[in-house]
Amino acid sequence: xxxxxxxxxxxxxxxxxxxxxxxxxxxxxxxxxxxxxxxxxxxxxxxxxxxxxxxxxxxxxxxxxxxxxxxxxxxxxxxxxxxxxxxxxxxxxxxxxxxxxxxxxxxxxxxxxxxxxxxxxxxxxxxxxxxxxxxxxxxxxxxxxxxxxxxxxxxxxxxxxxxxxxxxxxxxxxxxxxxxxxxxxxxxxxxxxxxxxxxxxxxxxxxxxxxxxxxxxxxxxxxxxxxxxxxxxxxxxxxxxxxxxxxxxxxxxxxxxxxxxxxxxxxxxxxxxxxxxxxxxxxxxxxxxxxxxxxxxxxxxxxxxxxxxxxxxxxxxxxxxxxxxxxxxxxxxxxxxxxxxxxxxxxxxxxxxxxxxxxxxxxxxxxxxxxxxxxxxxxxxxxxxxxxxxxxxxxxxxxxxxxxxxxxxxxxxxxxxxxxxxxxxxxxxxxxxxxxxxxxxxxxxxxxxxxxxxxxxxxxxxxxxxxxxxxxxxxxxxxxxxxxxxxxxxxxxxxxxxxxxxxxxxxxxxxxxxxxxxxxxxxxxxxxxxxxxxxxxxxxxxxxxxxxxxxxxxxxxxxxxxxxxxxxxxxxxxxxxxxxxxxxxxxxxxxxxxxxxxxxxxxxxxxxxxxxxxxxxxxxxxxxxxxxxxxxxxxxxxxxxxxxxxxxxxxxxxxxxxxxxxxxxxxxxxxxxxxxxxxxxxxxxxxxxxxxxxxxxxxxxxxxxxxxxxxxxxxxxxxxxxxxxxxxxxx
Amino acid sequence: xxxxxxxxxxxxxxxxxxxxxxxxxxxxxxxxxxxxxxxxxxxxxxxxxxxxxxxxxxxxxxxxxxxxxxxxxxxxxxxxxxxxxxxxxxxxxxxxxxxxxxxxxxxxxxxxxxxxxxxxxxxxxxxxxxxxxxxxxxxxxxxxxxxxxxxxxxxxxxxxxxxxxxxxxxxxxxxxxxxxxxxxxxxxxxxxxxxxxxxxxxx
Numbered sequence: 001x002x003x004x005x006x007x008x009x010x011x012x013x014x015x016x017x018x019x020x021x022x023x024x025x026x027x028x029x030x031x032x033x034x035x036x037x038x039x040x041x042x043x044x045x046x047x048x049x050x051x052x053x054x055x056x057x058x059x060x061x062x063x064x065x066x067x068x069x070x071x072x073x074x075x076x077x078x079x080x081x082x083x084x085x086x087x088x089x090x091x092x093x094x095x096x097x098x099x100x101x102x103x104x105x106x107x108x109x110x111x112x113x114x115x116x117x118x119x120x121x122x123x124x125x126x127x128x129x130x131x132x133x134x135x136x137x138x139x140x141x142x143x144x145x146x147x148x149x150x151x152x153x154x155x156x157x158x159x160x161x162x163x164x165x166x167x168x169x170x171x172x173x174x175x176x177x178x179x180x181x182x183x184x185x186x187x188x189x190x191x192x193x194x195x196x197x198x199x200x201x202x203x204x205x206x207x208x209x210x211x212x213x214x215x216x217x218x219x220x221x222x223x224x225x226x227x228x229x230x231x232x233x234x235x236x237x238x239x240x241x242x243x244x245x246x247x248x249x250x251x252x253x254x255x256x257x258x259x260x261x262x263x264x265x266x267x268x269x270x271x272x273x274x275x276x277x278x279x280x281x282x283x284x285x286x287x288x289x290x291x292x293x294x295x296x297x298x299x300x301x302x303x304x305x306x307x308x309x310x311x312x313x314x315x316x317x318x319x320x321x322x323x324x325x326x327x328x329x330x331x332x333x334x335x336x337x338x339x340x341x342x343x344x345x346x347x348x349x350x351x352x353x354x355x356x357x358x359x360x361x362x363x364x365x366x367x368x369x370x371x372x373x374x375x376x377x378x379x380x381x382x383x384x385x386x387x388x389x390x391x392x393x394x395x396x397x398x399x400x401x402x403x404x405x406x407x408x409x410x411x412x413x414x415x416x417x418x419x420x421x422x423x424x425x426x427x428x429x430x431x432x433x434x435x436x437x438x439x440x441x442x443x444x445x446x447x448x449x450x451x452x453x454x455x456x457x458x459x460x461x462x463x464x465x466x467x468x469x470x471x472x473x474x475x476x477x478x479x480x481x482x483x484x485x486x487x488x489x490x491x492x493x494x495x496x497x498x499x500x501x502x503x504x505x506x507x508x509x510x511x512x513x514x515x516x517x518x519x520x521x522x523x524x525x526x527x528x529x530x531x532x533x534x535x536x537x538x539x540x541x542x543x544x545x546x547x548x549x550x551x552x553x554x555x556x557x558x559x560x561x562x563x564x565x566x567x568x569x570x571x572x573x574x575x576x577x578x579x580x581x582x583x584x585x586x587x588x589x590x591x592x593x594x595x596x597x598x599x600x601x602x603x604x605x606x607x608x609x610x611x612x613x614x615x616x617x618x619x620x621x622x623x624x625x626x627x628x629x630x631x632x633x634x635x636x637x638x639x640x641x642x643x644x645x646x647x648x649x650x651x652x653x654x655x656x657x658x659x660x661x662x663x664x665x666x667x668x669x670x671x672x673x674x675x676x677x678x679x680x681x682x683x684x685x686x687x688x689x690x691x692x693x694x695x696x697x698x699x700x701x702x703x704x705x706x707x708x709x710x711x712x713x714x715x716x717x718x719x720x721x722x723x724x725x726x727x728x729x730x731x
Numbered sequence: 732x733x734x735x736x737x738x739x740x741x742x743x744x745x746x747x748x749x750x751x752x753x754x755x756x757x758x759x760x761x762x763x764x765x766x767x768x769x770x771x772x773x774x775x776x777x778x779x780x781x782x783x784x785x786x787x788x789x790x791x792x793x794x795x796x797x798x799x800x801x802x803x804x805x806x807x808x809x810x811x812x813x814x815x816x817x818x819x820x821x822x823x824x825x826x827x828x829x830x831x832x833x834x835x836x837x838x839x840x841x842x843x844x845x846x847x848x849x850x851x852x853x854x855x856x857x858x859x860x861x862x863x864x865x866x867x868x869x870x871x872x873x874x875x876x877x878x879x880x881x882x883x884x885x886x887x888x889x890x891x892x893x894x895x896x897x898x899x900x901x902x903x904x905x906x907x908x909x910x911x912x913x914x915x916x917x918x919x920x921x922x923x924x925x926x927x928x929x930x931x932x933x934x
Contacts, residue, residue, distance in 0.1 A: 079850065080868045084843040086823070086836055087760055108839050110868055130836065137834045 022092070022107075022127030025114075028075060030055045033122065042094045042105065042129075055125075061093045074111040074123045083109035085130040096131060099285055106131045139287050142178065146290055149177035150297045157304045161311065163187075166304060167199035170276075170297075175202040180278050181256040182208065186219055187266070187274035187305075188229075195220060195229060198274060204256045211252070222249055224263040228275045234295055235263045240283055259283035264294045266302035273302055338418075340437040341425070342371050342390050349434065358418070358441055360411030371437065380405035380417060389422040393435045399423045408439065417443040526568055533561045580620030580701050584725045587615045587649050587657060594625045595647065598632045603641050609648035615657050616725040619702055627698040630691040631661050631718055638665030638716065655724050662717040667710040676708055695720075738927050742856075743772040746896055746911070749855030753848040754900075760847070761823050763903055767848070769911070771897040774920075780893050780912065784810070787897075787910065792816075793833065795845030797869040799853055802862025803919040807849045811909040813873070816841060822903045838871045845869040852896075853913065860926040891917035 016023050017037045025034035032050045040046060050058050055071065062068050067088065070081045083091055085106045094105040108128040114121050156169045167185050174183045184200035197219045200208055212218050219225065224235035238260045239253045253259070258279040266274040276298045280286070329350075332339050338355035342348050348371055351363040359366070361374045371390040378385050392400045402420040409415060418439045425434035536557040543550055588610045600606060635645050643664040650658045668676060675681050679693040696706045704722040711717055750767040757765040775783065793816040795809040811819065813833070820837045833841070846869050857864045896911040915923070 078865055080846075080866055082839070082843040082846050082868055084836075084839040086840050087843060112868070113865075115865075130839070133835055137836050140832075140834075 020129075022094075022129075023124065024050075024055075025122060025124055026055050026071070026075070027122040030071065030075065032058065039092075039127070042096065043092065059092050062091060067091055070109075070111055071123070071125070074113050078113040078115050080113060081111040083107075083111075085134060091125070092127065096129070098131065098135070101284075103131070105129055106134045135284075139290075143287065143289050143293070145178045146293045149173050150293055150300075152177065153297060154300055157300065161308065163305060163308055164199070166301065166308075168201070170301065171199055171201035174278060178278075180280060181258050182252075182277075182279040184208070184219070184277045185266075185274055186225060186229075186277075188272070195225070195274070202256075202279070204252075207255055208252070211248075215248070218248060222261075222263070222277075224261070225275050225277070228263040228265040229272055232265050232267050232272050234265065234291055234298075236286060236291075237261050237263075238283065238285075253279075257281060260286065262286055262291065262294060264298040266298050266305065268299075268302050268306050273305055276301065335438075337438050337440040340371065340375065340439075342435045342437065344394060344432055344434055346370050346372065346388075346390050346394065346435075348374065355439075358408060358410060358416055358439070360414070371435075374411070375437070376409040377402070377418070377420065378407050378409060380407050383407075389420055390435045390437055393422045393424050394432060397424055397432055408441075415443075416441045417446050525564070529561050529564055529568070532557065536561065580623050580698070582618040582620055582702070584616050584618050585621055587617055587659070587722075589614075590621060590624075591628075591647065591649060591659075594628050595632070597625070598629045600632060600636060600645065601641055604636055604639065605644045607644065607646040609646065611649055611651065615649060615651060617657055617702075617722045618725045619722065620698075623698045624702070627695040627720075628659075628661075630695045631720075634691060635661055635663035635665065635716075635718075639663050640665070643715075651724070656721050657724055659720045659722070660717050661720075662711060662715060664715040667714055668708055668716045670710070673708045673710070677706060692718075737931065738924055739772060739774065741927050741931065742774075742894065742923075743769065743896075745855050745859050746772065746852045746894075749852030750848065750898060752855070753851035756847045756851065757844065757902075760843075761902070763822075764901075766901040767898055768901075769896045769898045773895045775893050775895055777891055777893055777914070780895070783895065784910070792874050793841065794872045794874060795841055795849070795869045796872070797845065797849045798867040799864045801864030802857060802860065803864060803915060803922060805913060805915040805919060807853055807914065808912040809845045809849055809869075809909060810912065811907065815907045815909060816873075818905055819844070819900070819902065819907045822905050822907075833873050838873070841871045842869050845871065849911075852911065856913070856923065859930075860923055891915070892920035 016034065020038060021036075022039045022042065023034065023036045024032055024039055027033050031052050031054055033052075035045070035047050035050045045058070056063050056068060062071070067083065070083060073079045074081055085108050088107075088109070090105060090107040091109040092107065094107070095102045096105045097103075106129070108130045110126045110128075112124045112126070114123055152173050153170050156173070157166060160166055160169065167187075171183045171185070174180050180202060182200070182202035182204045185198040186195040187198040188194070189196050197212065200212075202208075222237070224237045227233075228235045239250065240259065253261075256279050258281055260283060261277055261279045264276045264278070265272045266276060276294070278294065332341075332350065333352045335352060336354065338358050339350075339352045340348060340355045340359075341350040348366050348369055351359070351361075351366055356363055356366075359374055366374050372388045375388070375390075376385070386402060386406060389400045389402060400422045404419070406418050406420055407415050408418045419442055420437065420439040422435055422437045424432045425436055427433045536554050540551070540554045540558075543554075545551065591610070592608060595606065595608065632645065632647075636643075639645070645664075646660075646662045648658075648660045648662075650660065672681075677692050677696040679690055681693075692706075699706050699720050699722065702722055704720060706721075707719045709717050709719065747769055750769055754765045754767040757767075773783075792810055792812045795811075796806060797808075798804075798806050813831075816833055816837075817831055820833065820840060823840065846866070849869065850866050853864060853866070892915050894911075894913040894915070896913075898909055898911055900907040900909065
């Protein structure tokens with residue numbers, strides 16, 4: 001008996017305290033009679049505190065939560081009961097610590113009545129901690145849901161080729177299948193390299209949309225986003241941590257009823273292209289398996305995005321290549337020459353219509369055949385087959401051109417003279433992958449060439465004749481031109497001579513008229529002048545020295561009569577100018593004597609330049625003397641009676657002697673250089689202007705000439721030429 | 732097969748009452764409307780149960796079995812297909828439930844539900860015959876082999892009769908179809924039937 005009691009006691013101890021269950025006994029008055037160690041541990045209550053006390057007093061929350069009837073039914077109606085954790089959560093308010101936080105213990109409660117023989121001594125309440133089980137099952141559920149969502153997204157990614165669809169569908173699946181209140185993506189803009197909002201969704205999408213319209217940088221303000229982008233590592237943020245500097249987001253968290261958010265970078269091998277954000281209702285830490293699944297999902301999304309990029313670039317490249325190929329094909333086909341493309345084995349891959357026509361093979365029949373089968377070429381003259389240019393190119397890797405005189409034998413028997421060129425097609429690695437053969441039908445051209453050559457030769461011979469004729473004509477034209485020029489010059493000369501002669505004739509006529517007129521006037525005037533002179537002499541004799549005034553006036557009369565007489569003499573000289581009576585004289589001897597008799601005033605410095613040798617001239621010395629006298633008198637008058645008078649004799653050229661008379665007067669105006677030798681021309685206030693005209697006449701009568709020049713330093717020089725004596729010339 | 736239609740009708744009515752009470756209790760518990768109907772009731776010998784089950788539904792299901800003893804002793808089994816149990820649990824705890832896995836938490840919930848339902852209708856029968864029974868807590872078994880029910884039947888060699896009730900539980904507009912088996916010994920079955928007949932005769 002004692003042994004049985006001991007055994008029972010041991011068994012009781014084992015079952016009550018060793019099964020990790022909360023066990024307490026209550027009596028029919030609901031007072032606690034047994035309170036096991038598990039309950040002590042989890043409630044913090046000591047046995048002494050609870051034994052004998054009503055259960056409802058120790059744990060008032062039972063009644064508060066309306067669970068007391070289960071216990072009452074169990075005791076009073078002898079009814080066992082079960083309180084499952086999902087429906088009831090807990091019976092006793094017991095807290096446990098999980099993950100550093102105190103949380104409510106979730107309990108499965110079984111109530112067993114303990115009646116015996118109709119009597120009800122009470123009941124047993126067994127409590128099992130289901131917290132971990134619930135958490136584990138929830139985690140399993142979440143993991144399962146997450147896995148299913150990830151699989152769905154992966155299946156979707158395989159079918160989609162659009163970035164926008166990828167983001168929007170992923171968001172849809174995540175918000176629906178894992179019950180996330182809010183999911184959003186940022187992505188790195190390719191051009192700006194800045195993060196931009198790429199999509200968002202969830203039950204709070206509308207709210208977020210309104211907020212982002214007011215603050216379009218909101219997506220950049222979450223710290224974990226920036227950190228995820230920088231580090232490429234998953235970041236988690238819990239509302240319970242209550243991080244500062246993120247008030248906007250905490251407000252949103254409150255609205256979303258979310259307790260945490262996970263930011264998973266979308267990363268490929270070396271870049272982070274965006275971040276996936278998943279908001280969660282749960283406040284407990286995200287299980288590592290879930291985090292891993294999200295990371296795998298993010299990696300898959302990043303890889304797909306990269307593929308889109310690659311695909312779109314590849315598609316673009318393919319499109320461009322196709323377009324380029326199309327363009328090339330069109331170009332090839334449109335070229336006016338025959339084009340034939342072969343692969344590196346010499347099989348035809350492409351032909352254009354010109355090639356088809358010339359070779360005589362349609363493209364669809366020729367493609368695939370060897371070039372040598374369809375492209376038959378022979379030498380124009382020898383008719384021997386040419387080497388296949390395609391094979392030559394393949395062997396040598398160089399461009400091959402066939403010499404002239406190549407004939408293409410078409411399939412239909414036609415023959416075409418062609419020019420052929422073949423070039424290798426080389427890939428990026430430098431290997432020959434094909435050959436392009438271009439050939440041109442030059443049959444017509446050759447024919448034309450021959451005709452042209454003949455025509456050219458004919459034209460050339462005609463041309464030579466023409467050139468000769470033209471040359472002759474040009475020569476004749478040149479001669480004509482030269483003759484016409486010389487004719488013009490001669491006409492000009494003659495005209496000049498005629499003019500001069502006319503002028504001289506006019507002058508002579510004038511002089512003759514003048515001389516005749518002067519002669520008449522002189523005779524008429526001379527007689528009265530003689531009478532006046534005689535009368536003046538008589539009066540001077542009779543009255544002599546009686547009155548000074550009378551004497552002076554009588555002197556005036558005499559002097560002026562003399563002057564008039566001189567003038568009349570000059571006039572008469574002009575009219576009586578006879579043909580010179582020439583004798584041979586030495587100018588060098590004659591001139592000093594003439595100068596001496598010219599009565600030059602002493603105020604004038606005389607310089608005489610005579611040559612070393614004698615100069616013989618045939619002259620009328622009296623006339624020359626008169627002429628020189630006129631010249632020297634003019635020069636002295638020009639110098640106002642003082643200055644330097646230089647007379648030089650020179651042999652200018654064979655047969656001519658020059659007498660130059662230079663003064664230091666004011667010089668002669670250019671307009672007057674010719675006029676001073678005209679009769680009645682004078683620049684002096686007195687004198688009639690016959691002196692130089694008489695001088696000119698004298699020298700011209702002697703076969704000489706006269707000229708006047710102004711000296712550069714001042715003054716004038718009159719130059720007179722006389723022909724050297726014939727006798728002296730021929731000595 | 733027991734064919735006394737009058738007794739069957741009364742039995743059906745009694746069980747309906749019990750199920751009605753169970754539905755009320757469940758409604759209060761899960762805070763959502765629950766309706767349990769029993770369109771069909773049969774009485775059969777134990778050896779007819781297996782063929783019946785095979786005909787009616789898959790053997791692989793969830794069984795909530797509860798022993799009772801007192802005025803009558805026996806075992807009652809609530810059978811649902813796996814999918815029905817999953818639906819039932821999802822309707823109650825959508826957030827926590829895996830789609831097609833009945834976890835320990837789910838088993839605990841089924842336990843409680845089963846307890847409420849089975850106690851209700853067995854108690855209804857006992858009340859009618861003015862007897863008292865005591866119930867063990869149910870056991871939930873998620874069938875993984877076909878052997879379970881057969882073993883159950885073989886284990887219950889003391890039982891001779893089975894009251895088989897088809898029932899439909901409507902919760903959140905979802906119908907959960909199941910079967911109720913009340914397994915009794917011949918003696919206890921007779922007592923129930925006799926009491927029913929006496930009551931009818933007395934009326």
